[in-house]
Amino acid sequence: MSESTARRHGLEPFLASAESAAQARVEIRVVSNRGFLNLRLDQGDGAAVKDTTQVLGQPLPLASNTCTAGDHRVYWLGPDEWLIETGADRAARLVSELSEALARYHAALNDVSGGHVALCVSGIDARTVLAKGCTLDLHPREFGPGQCARTGLAKAVVVLAAIDDAPTCTVIVGRSFSDYLCRWLAHAARPHGVHFSMVRET
């Protein structure tokens, strides 16, 4: 058995029985092939930030509650913490490259791929459904594309990011909470019509 075929995100049982409305105003896709890195670094350490940016090929977001998109998606979680989302097959290489670049700094880079599940929530009622469980102001003016937050959704902690004006939002949730959160989303989105699926992102 190869490592890649053995990979499971854990939502397979949920998806096997998830309902699908004929007219879905909310689309929820489980992105099956994402890798995640947690980076701790003092954002005042200019050299370390610069070297990280170089390896990533895209800026490390320094403004609070923002994310940058490029080869990877980098979410600001705090003044010294980021979550880097990348392709599952690229995570190991990125870990070694970043670890090497950061070796001479006080930094912590951890592969946390197994600990997170990425959901892509879109459709015209996406923000409404998320608002049922999230106390942040999700109005497009307040929480537009490029913004992210580590926050609560229902009774789970998530990283929530606005991706585009479709609207599309990414919800990254701790693995053990993902089944609960999907069940909550199914409940909250039911009156709007909801369709669950699994996708691979390239």
Place this chain on the structure above:
Amino acid sequence: MAVAQPNRLQEGGRIDRSRPLAFSFNGKACEGFAGDTLASALIANGESLVGRSFKLRRPRGIVGSGAEEPNAIMQVGEGAAAQPNLLATQVELHDGLVAHSTKGWPTVRFDIGAINDVFGRMLGAGFYYKTFMYPRSWWKLYERLIRASAGFGRAPGEPDPDTYEHMNAHCDVLVAGGGPAGLMAALAAARSGARVILADEQHEFGGSLLDCTDSIDGKPGAEWATGVVAELRNHTDCTLLPRSTVFGYHDYNFLTIAERCSSHAGIAHADAEDAPQGHGDGGAAAGRGSGEAVAERLWRVRARQVVLAQGSFERPLVFCNNDRPGVMQASAVSTYIKRYAVLPGRRAVVFTNNDSAYRTAIDLATAGAEVAAIVDSRPGGGGELAGQARDLGIPVLEGHVMTDVAGRHRVRGASIARWSGDSWASITPSIRIDCDLVAVSGGWSPAVHLHSQAGGRLAWDDSQLGFVPAQARQAHDSAGAGNGRRSLVECLADGVRAGTEAVSKLGLKPAAVEPPVVALVGENPIEALWRVPAAKDADRCPKQFIDFQNDTSVADIRLAVREGYRNVEHVKRYTALGFGTDQGKLANINGMAVLADILGKSIPEVGTTTFRPAYTPVSFGVGAGESVGPLYDPVRKTALHEWHEAAGAPMEVVGQWHRPWYFPRDGEDLHAAVARECLAVRNSVGAMDASTLGKIDARGPDVVEFLERIYTHNVGRMKAGRCAYGIMLGEDGMLMDDGVMARVGEQHFYLTTTTGGAANVLNWLERWLQTEWPELDVYLTSLTEHYSTIAVAGPNSRRLLESLGCGIPLDKESFPFMTVRPAVLAGMHVTLFRVSFSGELAFEINIDSNRALAMWQRVMEAGQAFDIAPYGTETMHVLRAEKGFIIVGQDTDGSVTPVDLGMNWLLSKEKDFLGKRSLRRPDCLREDRKQLVGLLSSDEQTVLPEGTQLIEETGQPTPVPMCGHVTSSYRSPCLGHPIALALVAGGRKRKGETVYAALPGREPLPVQIVAPTFYDPKGRRQHV
């Protein structure tokens, strides 16, 4: 139809006569129209008796037309979906609606409880405290009887089948109330580009405009309101919430709104027009009770500015028998006539102390009723409207008051007397008028509930005799009638002002909004008339009610004062004034005024009672929202969960985690399965999902210093690749958490915590790093979710791992006990720990959770050669207890030090650590502290229940002093007898002694104190 609805007017009203609706009231078939409330339909059907009062069981009828209704409390619906405690005035009629009165047995017309009214004089305020005190031992019986007769309605016995949800919302301006002022405020805010939420408790916006006869900008009021709503709907950032009651104003401008989405419609037809954008109640056609549509929604709103425009309540007047069915608020009579086209009576007397009731007299006369008289307490009578009433031929008795009404189930007549102006001097009626309706107006009380909930102050306004909002405490303002504005002209203008000021405060440029043109009607001032005197004094005359719902009368308030109550809050509690759903809407001002009068104080001196949420009753369902059933608490699942489920393992809930408890084979019960699993681990090999352990990556130049301060052992002495059992203490010296920690590099550690402590420990460590020791360069990262942990334990565990193909040697010399190695196992990258929680040779495989299931399956496949047993939490507990390994939170309880546990060897003498100083407190040095010991049952049979108290000897008188308690207890399959861990006072020095286990229902059992390690005390098996 006319026969079916005897009081329905032939034309007019905002009802849809093409949509007749059938409903039943107390089992009787009735008919109404779409657009009716239950109350208007009951009046249309001539149902004037709708309930019984709370205490005296007096017959009661509909008084009001909205949230202030005190009497028409209904049980609506049947079975699981029944809703108790609904006001008929707020229930929209729907086809098939089933309503019952909530008081009155056997029937509301013939109520045995009405005997209470006969003895009413004995049931004054406080009777409950005086009557039911003796004999004291009977209180339990009294309480049961009182509880059975108290309350309105019954909660259904079955689970609520409906669906509820919560919605978080943010806005610039929240407008509470969609009457004239609220509409103007919302319009001013929306036109200025603000994000607006406009909430109104009724199903259509307009409030008083829906039954007003004034024309606004040349249009009827209702039509003008429709135009405003249409414009608001076109503003994209304006959310319109009809059927939505703003019921709570909390701190930081946080407000709660209960929206009735489909609960108002039995077979729902949620009005798509009114549904807020994007909140389509799709599937609403499924209706209440089906569980499909959202029945009610709780809006949790953070508003930057709030405009409170809830209007005002018309007060009753206080005279004898003023609670008889047929005595109504004058304004409600007008509403029923004009909005619902029902005529509440044929021959009316209007009683007032202000001008507004003249409008009702005119409405009655216009609708074809006879108005026998307008009784106006003011010697000078009314203003412009009085002239119009006279023009219609209505007799006006100025300077007169109504002293009493006749009739029991329905008003039959009114007694009138000349008014002397003295509330307490006896007065003899000189006129008697036959009538079937009394329309009363005692003036208007602004609905200041939300303003008060927000912490706002109130000021007494002598010109209109009411409390009006004064200083605000949060970002709110009041507008319209709720702000003490009386005329429509003022209300509209005040709404514009409040909306404009709200957006100005937000830094937006206010759009120009002109208040519409309305004619001003000249009024004469109101006169104070708090109590109408009677022929006998207040204690002997027929009841003069102040609070209809709670049966509080003038005599009750006098009694409270006589018995020494002076403060309005005390009087409220003694008399129940303003309790219940009423929350002082009708009763408060009259009650305070009467109290002030009795005390000889002014009303502002007496002051008001506190207004609290909820403004109107809110269902439990909407409070719970989605958090019911499986969504009540998150279920956390490990990466191996589906395998455990497929294997048929029952789950044990540990925190929010669901962990496999045991893995039954061939119908085994818990004991059989655990015995087999234990023996498999002791004799061959077993595997357990230990993924729920907390895991923290800690690294940085100062990580050793940091961990030295946290853990009690010498962290710095650990070599890279070594593991250690570590404990951390609270500042009080008590054991907080434990776990294995590994040094994976010079400046890099991997910490594990208990399952339940994972999040708390990380917070605890971050708190010290961020707030106390910011100079330490350490980063912590939670890896709990990333790594799954598979414990492989038993003498064959090494051979099993070798058979999977392991990239590193696993022999004792290369990979000794308490070390950690990265490895490739079965072709997958893992971190292997040689640690043991069972006392056997064991390995813990840490692997990326994405691959954990594959690894587990490989372990199980390869384990078949060794007859491997997957084992659950119960076997884990037995195995660790046999070894005397503690579980934090089970064998400890926050009052246990490591010394109590015999862990002195873990406490470094060479360094300081959190909690160390506390261990030197005299109490921590006591020799007789409870200490961890083992216990053996003398009969070698009894498994002591965990929590069992231990006593020194039998036969002592109660209360028997206790010397300890059992913390863990199991039958040990490999030892063949029960074992237990216990905390016993001074226990460590008492080995070999016998104490007694106090067992329920049997003789205390002698138990022997032993060392807490039952199996392999030298620990040889884990070192092989």
